[in-house]
Amino acid sequence: MRMQVKFLNGLNTIGGNVVSFTQGKTRLVMDFGVNFAPSETPTGDLLANGTLPDLPDLFTDVSSEYETTIFVSHLHLDHMGALKYLTKPIDVYMSQASADLYYVLTKLGIESAPYANIKVIDFEKPTSFGDFEVTFFETDHDARGAAAIRIRNGEHTVVHSGDVRLDGPHPERVNHWADVLRDENIDLLLLEGTEFSFDEANDIAHERYTEMSLQQNFAQILQSSEQLVVINPYERNIDRLVALQATVQANGREMRWDHQFATILLAVGMTDVKEIDWETVLAQPGHYVIQNHFNQLHDLDQFNGDYVYLHMNGEPLGEYDPRFAELSDYLTNNDVLFCSLGVSGHATPDDLVALAQHISAKKTVTWHSFKPEKEAKALREVGLNVYLPTKGETLNY
Structure with missing residues (x-):
């Protein structure tokens, strides 16, 4: 039985990136965010205009053949903001630090997702979901509890980088998971590319x-x-x-x-x-x-x-x-x-290239960027195999 990797959102935007993994009756979805969505906009309109991922069974009364589980790499809105639109109970896994913060935000009324059944997944503890195994690795981003995520189906391995930086307080976290994954012959790396979104002239003009x-x-x-x-x-x-x-x-x-x-x-x-x-x-x-x-x-x-x-x-x-x-x-x-007086939570272009080179996946997808093709070009120039999927496209493994 083959694993299907479907790209649902976030291919040409900063944030809102959502990908699903299906095999048999099991479907894993990660992440589950939205970009800016005015609160008064009806859910149906957000589905129709593509703000929400094309998963109507999660947002309407449409039934589904799949047993779905959602995974959240960190607690920024562009990675978890769609939870509030769920219309049926769904298990949602995140790190302990993310879950602790989510509980407080819910208590304050900042977040409200009554159908999200929040569960904790410990770092570096492989957990089974149907034929899949999911592992969270602690990373460095401007959110406590942020994770990179590894997905295995027994034969193939995919890595979702989540949001990541290498000049933050904890680069050792990123170096650790990159070292682990380097030795695993990764089939597919989904790599964020936020900092490739901006013009080089602006990059030079502004101090990092x-x-x-x-x-x-x-x-x-x-x-x-x-x-x-x-x-x-x-x-x-x-x-x-x-x-x-x-x-x-x-x-x-x-x-x-x-x-x-x-x-x-x-x-x-x-x-x-x-x-x-x-x-x-x-x-x-x-x-x-x-x-x-x-x-x-x-x-x-x-x-x-x-x-x-x-x-x-x-x-x-x-x-x-x-x-x-x-x-x-x-x-x-x-x-x-x-x-x-802000700071980016995202790696520099040079650091992203170095990270992708270090992991050296068989295929790398660039997303979470206004200009994924710019990142793709940089990765190809150092000899990496890069693929730019279209929204709704499915890769089979």
């Missing part, structure tokens, strides 16, 4: 920031400014939030979080977490750093533009989101400089 350099630059701003400092980070990047508070304290200021962020940080074991008390902050603004979520943007009205605003990969994430223009207009109208 890391989590470490972000903290250094943040410290410099704290030291050079006497104003209130406002930060807009992403609540799912737990390790960065912990580091931000440490940097704030090391520079003689106090950190204050909104209720949502404070609840998350306390739930994951962080201590000395304090919520915003506006009266206290207003009395001595230059002593504080406050975290501000877009939904509470107008809380900043009371400072009359007298603050420094640092966007740190929080929402709205980019210009594709209409709220980004609203944020920019608000800051402009209040004479506040918009300062981007």
